[in-house]
Amino acid sequence: xxxxxxxxxxxxxxxxxxxxxxxxxxxxxxxxxxxxxxxxxxxxxxxxxxxxxxxxxxxxxxxxxxxxxxxxxxxxxxxxxxxxxxxxxxxxxxxxxxxxxxxxxxxxxxxxxxxxxxxxxxxxxxxxxxxxxxxxxxxxxxxxxxxxxxxxxxxxxxxxxxxxxxxxxxxxxxxxxxxxxxxxxxxxxxxxxxxxxxxxxxxxxxxxxxxxxxxxxxxxxxxxxxxxxxxxxxxxxxxxxxxxxxxxxxxxx
Amino acid sequence: xxxxxxxxxxxxxxxxxxxxxxxxxxxxxxxxxxxxxxxxxxxxxxxxxxxxxxxxxxxxxxxxxxxxxxxxxxxxxxxxxxxxxxxxxxxxxxxxxxxxxxxxxxxxxxxxxxxxxxxxxxxxxxxxxxxxxxxxxxxxxxxxxxxxxxxxxxxxxxxxxxxxxxxxxxxxxxxxxxxxxxxxxxxxxxxxxxxxxxxxxxxxxxxxxxxxxxxxxxxxxxxxxxxxxxxxxxxxxxxxxxxxxxxxxxxxxxxxxxxxxxxxxxxxxxxxxxxxxxxxxxxxxxxxxxxxxxxxxxxxxxxxxxxxxxxxxxxxxxxxxxxxxxxxxxxxxxxxxxxxxxxxxxxxxxxxxxxxxxxxxxxxxxxxxxxxxxxxxxxxxxxxxxxxxxxxxxxxxxxxxxxxxxxxxxxxxxxxxxxxxxxxxx
Numbered sequence: 001x002x003x004x005x006x007x008x009x010x011x012x013x014x015x016x017x018x019x020x021x022x023x024x025x026x027x028x029x030x031x032x033x034x035x036x037x038x039x040x041x042x043x044x045x046x047x048x049x050x051x052x053x054x055x056x057x058x059x060x061x062x063x064x065x066x067x068x069x070x071x072x073x074x075x076x077x078x079x080x081x082x083x084x085x086x087x088x089x090x091x092x093x094x095x096x097x098x099x100x101x102x103x104x105x106x107x108x109x110x111x112x113x114x115x116x117x118x119x120x121x122x123x124x125x126x127x128x129x130x131x132x133x134x135x136x137x138x139x140x141x142x143x144x145x146x147x148x149x150x151x152x153x154x155x156x157x158x159x160x161x162x163x164x165x166x167x168x169x170x171x172x173x174x175x176x177x178x179x180x181x182x183x184x185x186x187x188x189x190x191x192x193x194x195x196x197x198x199x200x201x202x203x204x205x206x207x208x209x210x211x212x213x214x215x216x217x218x219x220x221x222x223x224x225x226x227x228x229x230x231x232x233x234x235x236x237x238x239x240x241x242x243x244x245x246x247x248x249x250x251x252x253x
Numbered sequence: 254x255x256x257x258x259x260x261x262x263x264x265x266x267x268x269x270x271x272x273x274x275x276x277x278x279x280x281x282x283x284x285x286x287x288x289x290x291x292x293x294x295x296x297x298x299x300x301x302x303x304x305x306x307x308x309x310x311x312x313x314x315x316x317x318x319x320x321x322x323x324x325x326x327x328x329x330x331x332x333x334x335x336x337x338x339x340x341x342x343x344x345x346x347x348x349x350x351x352x353x354x355x356x357x358x359x360x361x362x363x364x365x366x367x368x369x370x371x372x373x374x375x376x377x378x379x380x381x382x383x384x385x386x387x388x389x390x391x392x393x394x395x396x397x398x399x400x401x402x403x404x405x406x407x408x409x410x411x412x413x414x415x416x417x418x419x420x421x422x423x424x425x426x427x428x429x430x431x432x433x434x435x436x437x438x439x440x441x442x443x444x445x446x447x448x449x450x451x452x453x454x455x456x457x458x459x460x461x462x463x464x465x466x467x468x469x470x471x472x473x474x475x476x477x478x479x480x481x482x483x484x485x486x487x488x489x490x491x492x493x494x495x496x497x498x499x500x501x502x503x504x505x506x507x508x509x510x511x512x513x514x515x516x517x518x519x520x521x522x523x524x525x526x527x528x529x530x531x532x533x534x535x536x537x538x539x540x541x542x543x544x545x546x547x548x549x550x551x552x553x554x555x556x557x558x559x560x561x562x563x564x565x566x567x568x569x570x571x572x573x574x575x576x577x578x579x580x581x582x583x584x585x586x587x588x589x590x591x592x593x594x595x596x597x598x599x600x601x602x603x604x605x606x607x608x609x610x611x612x613x614x615x616x617x618x619x620x621x622x623x624x625x626x627x628x629x630x631x632x633x634x635x636x637x638x639x640x641x642x643x644x645x646x647x648x649x650x651x652x653x654x655x656x657x658x659x660x661x662x663x664x665x666x667x668x669x670x671x672x673x674x675x676x677x678x679x
Contacts, residue, residue, distance in 0.1 A: 052569060054565065054568070054569060057565070057568065059491075059492060082571050082572075082573055083571070084571075085568065085569055085570065085571035086570075086571035089569070089570075090569035092562060092565065092566065092569075094562060096560070096562035096563060096565070096566040097566075098563060098566065098567070098581060099563070099585060108567075108570060108572075108580075109570045109571065112570070112571065112572050112573075112576055112580075113571060159566070162566075162570065163569075163570070166570070166571065
């Protein structure tokens with residue numbers, strides 16, 4: 001059993017007067033893929049965005065409860081979100097490369113955090129990150145073309161390369177394949193499988209097959225509540241909760 | 254075969270709908286044609302009235318540079334040459350412009366030449382000092398009345414009293430034309446001179462430079478302040494009643510009549526802060542206040558148009574808020590902001606009322622060399638000339654309008670260029 005990397009206790013999220021998450025308590029293990037599944041609007045993306053405090057961007061969003069990363073509380077005004085986010089990478093639903101060159105996209109994180117001293121170091125990091133995200137072979141001759149000129153799947157892998165360039169501990173993925181075709185999806189899934197050896201990954205997905213394929217643990221959300229959590233195999237073969245059973249067999253959602 | 258769409262009523266309705274389509278298309282076409290026709294009429298009037306202003310009339314004059322009249326010696330120094338009596342040389346030349354002129358004739362003849370002739374003779378001599386004691390054929394500037402008569406802008410078949418040139422002067426005029434001594438030349442004065450009381454000498458250089466200084470002031474003040482305010486309001490300011498109030502009032506400010514800004518400049522900048530009157534500095538400051546809302550509105554709209562996913566991506570990378578804004582949003586918002594700024598500047602360029610309020614309507618016969626020197630501005634120059642009684646200023650007015658339009662077209666072309674050059678896809 002791996003160590004617990006992220007631990008949440010009684011997390012409530014309100015958007016204004018509407019409560020989006022109800023007392024979510026979930027542990028996320030180190031160097032594993034944890035999948036969050038559930039019907040649309042169930043709060044799984046909201047939960048994901050609590051972990052790197054992206055909900056701060058929404059004025060009316062209030063988060064309470066406790067979330068610890070490496071046993072350090074992050075739901076507090078004293079937490080430096082910049083350093084928190086440098087430890088937690090994020091990949092979004094729609095590929096969002098910066099309108100800059102492929103190289104500059106990947107180099108952005110290392111540059112702003114000042115983790116490189118020389119140009120050669122930076123190049124090394126960029127090349128390594130692109131190799132890890134499996135994109136290097138495809139783009140090595142056009143590193144200075146705009147990142148937006150790549151295909152959707154390549155763009156998403158570029159975003160992954162961008163995230164791992166700062167060597168985070170955790171990568172959050174918010175439906176990373178929902179805008180991609182099946183072949184690109186398969187490539188990304190393979191990549192996730194490789195990345196889990198080095199990073200803790202939390203993935204929100206609509207596709208139960210995807211959750212089953214890539215994750216070791218799965219959490220099922222419904223109407224803002226975490227209904228059930230456990231090993232992926234168990235959730236998909238022998239769920240304890242009726243709602244989980246209903247969702248994975250396609251009776252609702 | 255029949256389905257529900259071949260029903261009589263439905264076919265009728267379909268015909269009606271396509272007729273409405275055609276009708277609307279026709280209305281649109283008519284509106285466009287009318288608009289274009291008005292525009293062309295306007296441009297045609299301006300150009301047909303103004304083009305003659307780019308030509309000036311010169312008279313060929315035999316000028317004798319004899320050393321007794323000039324009161325200099327052949328080996329005079331430059332300083333002595335400058336002090337030579339050129340006005341006497343001119344007097345003699347004009348008296349002998351036509352043979353056998355009486356004293357009264359000479360007086361009339363003198364009025365057919367520009368007062369600038371002294372200076373032209375002097376400049377010619379200073380450039381070629383070895384012409385001392387020779388007679389030269391010089392092309393000297395004619396008086397505006399002669400100029401207008403030659404261009405056909407002044408009527409000659411009317412009562413003598415209503416004419417600028419009397420019967421005797423018309424005889425001289427005809428004699429000059431007959432002997433080919435009246436010529437048209439490119440009017441360099443229009444581009445190199447500042448305003449003047451004499452239409453043949455008046456030019457737009459002074460007001461052009463004044464407008465340029467004013468616009469530079471507007472840009473330097475309004476652009477940084479506008480961008481700063483937009484970024485703060487769009488990205489950093491808390492969303493509450495107070496910022497809402499500010500936002501509404503920025504929109505209101507854009508609708509405030511420009512003369513009110515002029516009064517503000519008069520009351521506050523001139524009277525309280527003691528800015529120098531009639532200068533590009535104070536004119537530019539007032540116009541900057543007027544342009545600010547335009548820039549802020551354009552900049553905020555461009556910032557809003559940047560997809561939030563870009564900002565989220567940057568923030569998720571651990572960029573600070575300022576880094577996310579300045580590395581990603583501002584570069585993407587820049588083309589739109591620049592376009593808005595140039596439109597604001599174009600508006601400021603054409604603005605007259607506030608400049609009148611702060612005294613830029615003063616008659617300034619020289620070209621300003623700095624921001625704190627009294628100067629004119631193009632639109633005010635047009636206003637000054639259109640008010641002038643002399644016929645010669647009419648064509649100047651049209652020509653000045655042409656210049657301001659060219660200036661505006663150029664600025665808009667820059668805006669279009671910037672937009673297409675820096676616009677990036679995401």
